[in-house]
Amino acid sequence: MTRTLADYPAEVQEAVARTREVVARLHAELPRWELIVWTAGNVSQRVQVDPAGPSADDLLVIKPSGVTYDELTPESMVVCDLDGNLVDGTRSPSSDTAAHAYVYTHMPEIGGVVHTHSTYATAWAARAEPVPCVLTMMADEFGGDIPVGPFALIGDDSIGRGIVETLRESRSPAVLMRNHGPFTIGKDAKTAVKAAVMVEEVARTVHISRQLGEPTRIPQDQVDSLYARYQNVYGQGSAAPAAANTKEQDA
Numbered sequence: 001m002t003r004t005l006a007d008y009p010a011e012v013q014e015a016v017a018r019t020r021e022v023v024a025r026l027h028a029e030l031p032r033w034e035l036i037v038w039t040a041g042n043v044s045q046r047v048q049v050d051p052a053g054p055s056a057d058d059l060l061v062i063k064p065s066g067v068t069y070d071e072l073t074p075e076s077m078v079v080c081d082l083d084g085n086l087v088d089g090t091r092s093p094s095s096d097t098a099a100h101a102y103v104y105t106h107m108p109e110i111g112g113v114v115h116t117h118s119t120y121a122t123a124w125a126a127r128a129e130p131v132p133c134v135l136t137m138m139a140d141e142f143g144g145d146i147p148v149g150p151f152a153l154i155g156d157d158s159i160g161r162g163i164v165e166t167l168r169e170s171r172s173p174a175v176l177m178r179n180h181g182p183f184t185i186g187k188d189a190k191t192a193v194k195a196a197v198m199v200e201e202v203a204r205t206v207h208i209s210r211q212l213g214e215p216t217r218i219p220q221d222q223v224d225s226l227y228a229r230y231q232n233v234y235g236q237g238s239a240a241p242a243a244a245n246t247k248e249q250d251a
């Protein structure tokens with residue numbers, strides 16, 4: 001029998017409430033970056049049930065199916081277990097819930113999944129052609145080409161299976177599901193949303209470059225070097241900020 005949210009410990013219920021706020025807020029990023037139209041797309045985040053670590057007992061928070069983005073609120077977010085059973089919510093969960101749940105079940109390190117139909121990435125998906133790694137931004141974020149996943153009908157775990165089989169063998173956090181569109185993954189939903197923004201940006205740039213001629217690939221050793229720097233050093237990276245001046249130093 002499917003548990004309801006009240007059957008979970010208070011700490012899990014509190015984590016679900018926080019995750020509803022996060023997932024509702026991140027859904028607004030999809031229209032903001034023009035990655036979807038109408039009700040297309042969805043964002044989810046894992047809620048870990050066992051403090052010891054991710055497991056098949058975890059929950060996921062995702063948008064309700066077919067609801068326009070201006071109506072999405074934390075309270076409207078739907079909570080499911082990783083078998084796709086409704087745990088809490090007043091509306092039916094996203095039609096991609098099975099795909100998200102499959103990813104969480106088979107990739108325990110993943111905490112967030114996003115699906116969009118962003119124009120340029122989806123155009124590449126329609127041609128079933130990987131986006132070649134010809135930009136330093138691609139090396140940074142994707143560590144190589146952006147792969148294409150198999151054609152899969154919605155309604156069971158086919159899409160999720162295609163995402164996992166493709167991304168398990170790739171450093172990319174994005175997969176172009178053939179004839180469908182991009183799915184992205186990350187350690188949390190915000191990371192997966194960033195990958196969704198970046199896959200559309202590079203798909204557009206490489207498409208435009210192709211109108212001018214054949215883009216030039218970056219050598220693999222350079223891709224590896226760029227990826228390592230970006231993933232480990234870029235931004236606030238590991239380098240501690242310079243210590244603020246102290247009186248002693250000024251003295």
Ligand SMILES: O=C(CO)[C@@H](O)[C@@H](O)COP(=O)(O)O
Binds near residue numbers: 064115
């Ligand atoms: O692409 C699909 C299904 O894979 C769309 O229906 C999806 O973008 C939006 O569906 P939901 O509103 O999340 O049920």
